[in-house]
Amino acid sequence: MSAVVIIDSDVALLRAMPADLFIRNGAVRLYEKPESITRTMNRHVMWTRTAHKLLGLPAPESSTHPDYVAGIVTWDPKLVTGCLARIEKVAGSSWATAVGAELHFSEFILYGTYVQHFGSEQQRSFREPSTLCHSYWDSAPMTASGMEQFIAGFGPADVAVHIQSNSNTSEETSRQLFEALRSKAMGRS
Structure with missing residues (x-):
């Protein structure tokens, strides 16, 4: 099993990061902080709406949403491939064209929203609210x-x-x- 670890350029690593920090029981860790995006977080709300649009999901109605943005995140390459295929199916164009047409976009919100709605129970089994x-x-x-x-x-x-x-x-x-x-x-x- 493989995982992609994405580290923001403003991050300094201070401790070892063993593989089991990111992969557990066949699932890749997903940073997900439930209900932490609120109406006052305008950019995050726009990113969430864009993710729903790109994935062909109804516009979110809740006043809160999960947050997936952090300095260190991990992605499952198989889920990334599925996410990109879903965007292409919904848009009828390449994922790059569809994403590039959006002014308000977060790759972290998009990936997390995809996992939340399209990932299997197993793929969603290693969700963590701590950012590391x-x-x-x-x-x-x-x-x-x-x-x-x-x-x-x-x-x-x-x-x-x-x-x-x-x-x-x-x-x-x-x-x-x-x-x-x-x-x-x-x-x-």
Whole structure:
């Protein structure tokens, strides 16, 4: 069995990532945080609508949706192939043309929505609400006090850290943060 591990370019790996972190009992791990996309998350809501459209699903009616966006995600290559074939069937064109025509699109939301609606029970059996990656998504630069809180929030299940590049967090702050978290990950703090 194989899996594709997708790691955002803003992610720094701090711990080992053994294969069983991503594959369990013949299923590839799917990051899925149920009901975490709310009406106020405009971009995520648009991405969810686009995924439903591309997959030929009715427009979502719920006020909340699962989130599949994270700094580290894994995909099952067989499910990716099925997802692309589904898009081509619905669109009547290549998947690249169909996806390229969409202004509001998230590959993570698309894949997760496909797995949710078209994956077998076995393929959906390894869904996890934890990201494996301690992330800073704020658009404001991280402050010294924010750095202390962020370090305290790095847990034993986190294998990586993600500082959103558009937060404009200084290189010095990022360097200090990575050093502190590397020490914590190795059990030295």
